[in-house]
Amino acid sequence: MIASMARSIFLPPVLIAILLCSCSHPADMPSDEQLSLVSPDGRIALRAYVDTEGRPMLEADWAGQTLLTPSALGFTFADGRPPLRSHQRIASISGPALFEQSYALPWGEADSLYSEATTGTIDFVSQENFHWSVDIRVMNDGMAYRTRFPAQPNADSLFIAEEHSQMNLAGDPTAWWIPGDWDSYEHLYHQTPLWSTDVKANWDSLAILCTTVKSNAVNTPVTLRWPDSDSARAGTHVAIHEAALYDYPGATFRIDTAQRVLETELVGGPHPWKAAVALPFATPWRTLTVAPDAAGLANSRMALHLNAPQTEDPTGNDWSWVKPMKYVGIWWEMHLDKAKWSRWNQDENGDAIIGDPHGLHGATTENTRRYLDFAAKHGFDGVLVEGWNTGWEKWIGFDDREGVFDFVTAYGDFDLVQIAEEARQKGLQLIAHHETSAAVTTYEHQMDTAYALMASLGQRAVKTGYVGPIIPRGEHHHGQWMVQHYQRTVERAAQYGISLNIHEPIKDTGIRRTWPNLMSREGARGQEFNAWAANGGNPPEHNPTLAFTRLLSGPMDFTPGAVHLSLDPYKPNNRVNTSLAHQLALSVVFHSPIQMACDLPEHYEAHPKALAFIKAVPCDWAWSEVIEGEVGEYIITARGEKGGQGRVFLGAINNGVLRELTFTTDFLREHSSTNHTGRWLVETWSDIPTFTATGWALAVTRDTIDVEGEKINFAMLPGAGNARIFTPLKKDGE
Ligand code: NOJ
Ligand code: CA
Numbered sequence: 001m002i003a004s005m006a007r008s009i010f011l012p013p014v015l016i017a018i019l020l021c022s023c024s025h026p027a028d029m030p031s032d033e034q035l036s037l038v039s040p041d042g043r044i045a046l047r048a049y050v051d052t053e054g055r056p057m058l059e060a061d062w063a064g065q066t067l068l069t070p071s072a073l074g075f076t077f078a079d080g081r082p083p084l085r086s087h088q089r090i091a092s093i094s095g096p097a098l099f100e101q102s103y104a105l106p107w108g109e110a111d112s113l114y115s116e117a118t119t120g121t122i123d124f125v126s127q128e129n130f131h132w133s134v135d136i137r138v139m140n141d142g143m144a145y146r147t148r149f150p151a152q153p154n155a156d157s158l159f160i161a162e163e164h165s166q167m168n169l170a171g172d173p174t175a176w177w178i179p180g181d182w183d184s185y186e187h188l189y190h191q192t193p194l195w196s197t198d199v200k201a202n203w204d205s206l207a208i209l210c211t212t213v214k215s216n217a218v219n220t221p222v223t224l225r226w227p228d229s230d231s232a233r234a235g236t237h238v239a240i241h242e243a244a245l246y247d248y249p250g251a252t253f254r255i256d257t258a259q260r261v262l263e264t265e266l267v268g269g270p271h272p273w274k275a276a277v278a279l280p281f282a283t284p285w286r287t288l289t290v291a292p293d294a295a296g297l298a299n300s301r302m303a304l305h306l307n308a309p310q311t312e313d314p315t316g317n318d319w320s321w322v323k324p325m326k327y328v329g330i331w332w333e334m335h336l337d338k339a340k341w342s343r344w345n346q347d348e349n350g351d352a353i354i355g356d357p358h359g360l361h362g363a364t365t366e367n368t369r370r371y372l373d374f375a376a377k378h379g380f381d382g383v384l385v386e387g388w389n390t391g392w393e394k395w396i397g398f399d400d401r402e403g404v405f406d407f408v409t410a411y412g413d414f415d416l417v418q419i420a421e422e423a424r425q426k427g428l429q430l431i432a433h434h435e436t437s438a439a440v441t442t443y444e445h446q447m448d449t450a451y452a453l454m455a456s457l458g459q460r461a462v463k464t465g466y467v468g469p470i471i472p473r474g475e476h477h478h479g480q481w482m483v484q485h486y487q488r489t490v491e492r493a494a495q496y497g498i499s500l501n502i503h504e505p506i507k508d509t510g511i512r513r514t515w516p517n518l519m520s521r522e523g524a525r526g527q528e529f530n531a532w533a534a535n536g537g538n539p540p541e542h543n544p545t546l547a548f549t550r551l552l553s554g555p556m557d558f559t560p561g562a563v564h565l566s567l568d569p570y571k572p573n574n575r576v577n578t579s580l581a582h583q584l585a586l587s588v589v590f591h592s593p594i595q596m597a598c599d600l601p602e603h604y605e606a607h608p609k610a611l612a613f614i615k616a617v618p619c620d621w622a623w624s625e626v627i628e629g630e631v632g633e634y635i636i637t638a639r640g641e642k643g644g645q646g647r648v649f650l651g652a653i654n655n656g657v658l659r660e661l662t663f664t665t666d667f668l669r670e671h672s673s674t675n676h677t678g679r680w681l682v683e684t685w686s687d688i689p690t691f692t693a694t695g696w697a698l699a700v701t702r703d704t705i706d707v708e709g710e711k712i713n714f715a716m717l718p719g720a721g722n723a724r725i726f727t728p729l730k731k732d733g734e
Pocket of ligand 2: 186504
């Protein structure tokens with residue numbers, strides 16, 4: 001699909017000059033044996049060639065400094081096929097060409113996007129006459145490459161043992177990473193100099209139910225920053241990730257500290273190969289985003305640019321049924337142990353004692369009505385109900401989980417049909433919940449029945465979940481088999497007009513551009529850990545780290561918006577380790593088109609000031625801009641609402657140190673219409689360090705500013721935040 005949308009256009013003279021100039025390196029390389037690509041703005045220069053041993057290599061500079069030292073590409077196979085590593089010959093080179101695209105997004109951080117890239121392809125041939133190609137794109141914000149294996153007489157399929165794609169970063173940047181876990185991304189981040197990273201020594205599996213860490217590898221996105229001591233590259237930021245992951249395992253990156261090599265290590269499974277692919281086949285894009293600061297990384301949309309355009313809506317309705325929504329749900333009360341997912345007491349084998357209720361079941365008809373009333377009263381769009389279906393007595397901690405859940409049988413105290421009707425009458429979406437407990441075959445068998453039931457009840461969105469070790473055994477959450485499964489859920493759900501929010505997912509690689517019904521996912525250590533992690537919850541620096549790591553890949557169902565921060569009386573040993581304004585700001589900072597307000601209705605009713613912001617903040621945006629930030633320290637993000645009054649929402653979150661910040665309001669002028677006076681009403685939600693029974697007190701202030709030359713100063717206490725709404729003041733009579 002990607003190939004068919006590619007379109008070469010004439011190169012502007014300036015670009016041709018840049019491209020020609022770049023062909024001088026490596027110095028002794030004849031120009032017909034290397035592909036030189038320069039980004040449209042001239043800052044990134046990439047060279048691809050084969051070295052003296054016939055190994056395909058890449059190297060790259062950014063702003064005149066070496067970014068990638070020679071980095072090899074290659075593959076090894078599990079079926080006796082000779083490796084594609086050395087002894088490769090360049091058969092042909094095409095490019096450079098300029099590739100431009102602009103496209104609309106049905107929902108997201110922006111309503112439309114534009115990108116330009118310099119593209120090229122090298123076709124290689126092995127000594128055994130096996131053909132393969134590497135497509136490369138160099139953009140102003142980074143570079144990407146992927147391998148294509150065409151169909152050919154001597155191969156119709158491949159059993160790939162390993163992909164050896166290197167990204168050997170120059171110097172010794174600081175890396176923010178989570179382990180290259182084959183089953184979970186729900187780790188705290190670690191910060192180490194890249195070339196002395198020891199994943200196993202730093203790895204902790206606190207409160208992670210299923211984890212498989214095999215080597216000195218990290219997951220992606222991994223974010224890096226060159227230290228001030230590296231004067232040539234100081235402050236340059238890079239994020240390494242992948243785009244358009246289909247039919248293939250997720251990639252981790254193994255760090256060879258001795259050789260200073262950073263190389264893909266694919267997630268494996270029960271077979272001697274990691275990927276079995278039919279030809280023709282294209283791997284995901286290996287991506288490297290580069291920016292002069294952390295904000296630049298967060299403002300890149302490279303992964304979307306590398307995905308194929310929107311596919312046709314299988315329902316024939318042009319995806320009009322995919323609707324961004326803010327939701328509340330029967331969720332946090334289970335994480336707090338106020339209620340339970342299950343209904344029945346259990347016998348000594350863990351089996352439900354049917355007819356013997358423990359009385360704490362959360363998903364009852366009555367309790368759901370309470371949430372529906374609350375959601376309707378305060379203008380939310382949806383209500384999630386977890387624990388509605390039978391099986392929760394044995395959902396974790398049991399080896400054989402096949403058949404434990406089905407996705408059509410409600411507990412007897414939850415009247416699904418009646419509740420769906422009441423939700424409809426109130427104009428609310430009843431969001432379905434399918435916890436598979438990683439019994440994936442059970443889910444595969446029931447997907448059609450489950451989605452058909454949802455469609456018949458008017459349910460347009462489902463949260464899925466994959467807690468525990470994958471059945472069948474030997475498969476991993478991030479391996480090829482599961483990547484294919486997750487994709488099947490997206491495609492099958494689309495046939496029924498259903499959108500997905502996937503927990504314990506495969507990472508986001510921009511597929512939402514092609515499949516708009518893949519709205520959100522978890523894929524990181526979210527709010528839930530604050531309720532039950534043995535170490536007391538996520539430390540405050542976790543959120544400004546997520547903003548520059550996990551969130552680079554796409555929307556996250558982090559479930560922000562906790563307002564009762566002490567978790568008292570339910571969880572006396574845990575608390576939400578951030579302030580109230582920080583929780584409000586998260587709904588701006590962490591984009592999710594299906595955005596939760598996680599706390600309990602009674603807690604929101606007790607915090608009307610906080611609720612006012614949560615009610616106002618949209619979850620779908622005309623534009624977004626990270627104003628500034630530092631990985632793991634702080635971030636300030638501004639986003640513009642779609643339509644309406646043209647309001648701008650701003651969120652700032654802090655780590656654990658006191659911080660004073662000043663920002664200019666240029667973003668207001670740049671993105672706003674001319675139909676107003678240039679003055680804005682600014683409403684600010686900030687923390688005051690007056691401790692209340694549930695956390696800090698919140699101050700809401702109102703002010704007006706003149707956008708010309710305006711600077712805003714504010715301070716954030718450790719763990720605090722700041723949330724603002726800027727409303728344009730209209731000209732009289734217009
Ligand atoms: C883990 C998910 O992250 C959480 O949101 C959900 O409540 C539980 N699994 C139960 O499905
Ligand atoms: Ca989870």
